[in-house]
Amino acid sequence: MVATLTRIFGVHNLALAEDVVQDAFCRALEVWKLRGAPENPSAWLMATAKNRALDVLRRERTARIFEPELSRFLQSEWTLAPAVQELFAADAIKDDLLRMMFSCCQPRLSVEAQVTLILHILCGFSVDEVANAFVSTHSATEKRITRAKKVLAGSKRLFDVTRADDFLVRLPAVQRALYLLFNEGYHGASPESAIRADLCREAMRLTAVLLEHPLGAVPATFALAAMMCFHAARLPGRLDASGNLSSLFEQDRSQWDRELVAEGVRLLDLSAEGRELTEYHLEAGIARVHALAQRAEETDWDGIVSLYDLLMKVRPSPVIALNRAIAIGQKDGPDRGLDAIHRIGDPERLKRYPFYHAALGEFELRRGRHTKANEHFRAALKLARNPAERRYLEGRVSACDNSPSKTARTKHSKLASVS
């Protein structure tokens, strides 16, 4: 709704658009309290927002300048209501979402600011909800949003999604923002929970909108969408019944969403056209290998390592290097895994990431070096970012403590002290 209203009012009137949407929701609360929710709540909200918009346009048409292109329709009652009506039509709305998405991803904003803006404006997240998503404070997030909105409102107009050159130039930024948004939901560091399914859903919804536009339906977007499907398919298994994180090896794979996996396969096939091999293709490829393995033991680790090798060439990063090292450990045994982890250049950033230490712990445990493993898991535990991660890592720590060699040593020392 904000996207559509910004189209009508003009991007410089972004705040007004948000006010109108806010009004519509407030009205809804009041009216629905008394009369109950209508059969089609979103249609009701749209109609209310539309009528509020008409009121604003009539009242303010001398005082304000609205979207220049539309202003001639807004001046006369002959065309005012029909023009607004048309702008609220379903196709127009999808276009508006896209337009707003592209407008948010402008180069003058950092990529974090872009994603923040998308969450706030397009997904309707409150300042608190956005702060939560990025593990930030309310005031820091509010400042960031305000600054970003100023930049957005200061641009002369909303991004023109019909100009192919401009569209293609900005498309990578939009894809990256959606990737980060999804990642935040899937791997996020929220203190509340390890997984924010709603962030994943929003990212998938917006990626679908991108795919519906002829210019947006390029191989990279298909690959991105495929990756999201494969990851999202596995979401039901990532938390067990008690809300605890379970590792890839322990997950109940029957919980995985088969339809989403199938959709991912379909999208990945569609992404295979052309000669572009992007990071999204590779990540989707890796996710596909996992998603198609019926049991953890059947995973094609060879394939995964090759894909990670390619990914390190396309978009090297410490986390990807770590994931590659873990895959090598799966394929060739814990010694090679440890070796690969230790070879990661510039590990400083990684050392603040709990799963770096957890990976070291895991491999040491498999080598039977329980004390070392224990140390690593304790280090990981210190860096845990939310209750689910904490519980998981505590579990790993106890797994080392309960190892047979340790209990044998304790028995020994007990005997020693008695005699």
Added chain:
Amino acid sequence: MSQFLYLYRGGRNGNPSPEQVQQVMQKWITWLKSLADQGHIKDQGQPLEPSGKLVKGRSKTVTDGPFAEAKDIVGGYTLIEARDINEAVELSKGCPALESDGAVEVRPIMVMNL
């Protein structure tokens, strides 16, 4: 270029359904847009409510409308620019009011040289 006023008369029939109203409004918007695109619109004008009042004569008596027969009631106006009255008339033939048996009165704006 000279200016002319279009006065739309009559053409309001019965109780149209919302869909019909929608369709009619769409026709108006299309027609007005085509005139605007060709540069003929000076002021798009406004539709008028069918009700109103009439203030008449030196006694300034006030009566309620309707003050004309249904087919004559002015439903709205637009101010256009055209080369001459013939062009203004030609342009008016696309008006949706004509389709429902209404009429467009085409009046040249008086140019006053004082």
